[in-house]
Amino acid sequence: MRFLRIGPAGAERPALLLSADAEAAYDLSEVTPDIDGSFLATLGPERRADLAARAEAGEFPRLPLAGARIGAPVARPGKVVCIGLNYRDHAAETGQAIPAEPVVFMKASDTVVGPYDEVLIPRGSAKTDWEVELAVVIGARARYLDSVEAADAVIAGYSISNDVSEREWQLERGGTWDKGKSCETFNPLGPWLVTADEVADPQALALRLSVNGEPRQDGSTANMIFDVRYVIWYLSQFMVLEPGDVVNTGTPAGVAMGTPGQPWLQPGDVMELSIDGLGAQRLPVGKA
Incomplete structure (x- = not known):
């Protein structure tokens, strides 16, 4: 559904x-x-x-x-919680070690826009980047889940997310990730929320992203370091997840930051994203 x-x-x-x-x-x-x-x-x-x-x-x-x-499939979430460096190949391309625990950061809820809406490069930005991700939509309160398996009962479904990022602000302006992640339009979501019963195995989904028709990311959720269940269980030990919250679970290799020449997004670019069974996004890039 x-x-x-x-x-x-x-x-x-x-x-x-x-x-x-x-x-x-x-x-x-x-x-x-x-x-x-x-x-x-x-x-x-x-x-x-x-x-x-x-x-x-x-x-x-x-x-x-x-x-x-088509708007985002979830009305403004209470929280958008994100996991960084959660794919082995992405950690490798950025030159960082495999994390021992999930790397957690937040995005502002008003970053969420529709799957065909314009993504705006912020004023003063030089390093705006893309990240196709599997988004988990929460359907029941998750507080101190007692097992990894208990995560299944709190997941309403899945969607496509683009964790758009400004890398200079994320990494070179004091080390506070959120300010490079929370610019307006920086979280296109959708087109659909596909209920969990329709996704046979969230760890067997292909993720793809292209810019101007050129393939950039082609990965699989099988390459996650921490799988979906573990991520939801882990987060519930530190915060309460509520129905309607969105959890972005990380991105595979192929972001601009890890690509030779670092082809950052420019006004006029078009990003196209897809995940098996979850539909596709097509996002024109403009300027704030």
Whole structure:
């Protein structure tokens, strides 16, 4: 099952997509005001089955996708928590050691934009970079989970995330990662939230990113140092994860920082991202 939000920024409608190739989604406005934490907290198997049955029976209005703006599939998250250096090949390309524990940082919630929205290079930026990532969307409160396996019960689903980063500000301006990660538009998300039951193995997904049609990243979640379950369990020992929170789980090799010549993003560039079964993003690059 795929959830998405359709419409102008700030006025998106919650919607359900029954298949990846459908030409229209189903408007869930009569069921929930938005795809947010309150809705995700109720999204158990019975609720999902009921929504699918009602959609197939024609109970919900249809929203054509052609020409429609697709927003981020989760309304402004309470938290965006990120894991750095979580792929062996990415750690190697940046010349850093494999971390003994997950590297944790945060992004501002208002960095989240839609999967086809413009990404803005900040004023004064010289080193804006890309990072395709598997995003985990939380569906139940996670506080001191007692086992790695318990993470399964708190995951609502998965999406594509682009952890856009300004490397100079992240690494050369005092060592505080957040200020190189929290610029406006720095977290495109979507197009869909795919429920966890539809993702057979989150550790067997191919991730890809190209810039202007040139392949840059081509990796697999199998190369994660800390897998999805471990990351969610680990975070729950340090903070409370709430329904609607988003966890970015790291990026494979191929970022501009680790590429010869360091081809940083420029206005006019176009980034295209995909993850198996989770759809694709196409993001034009502009300037703030």
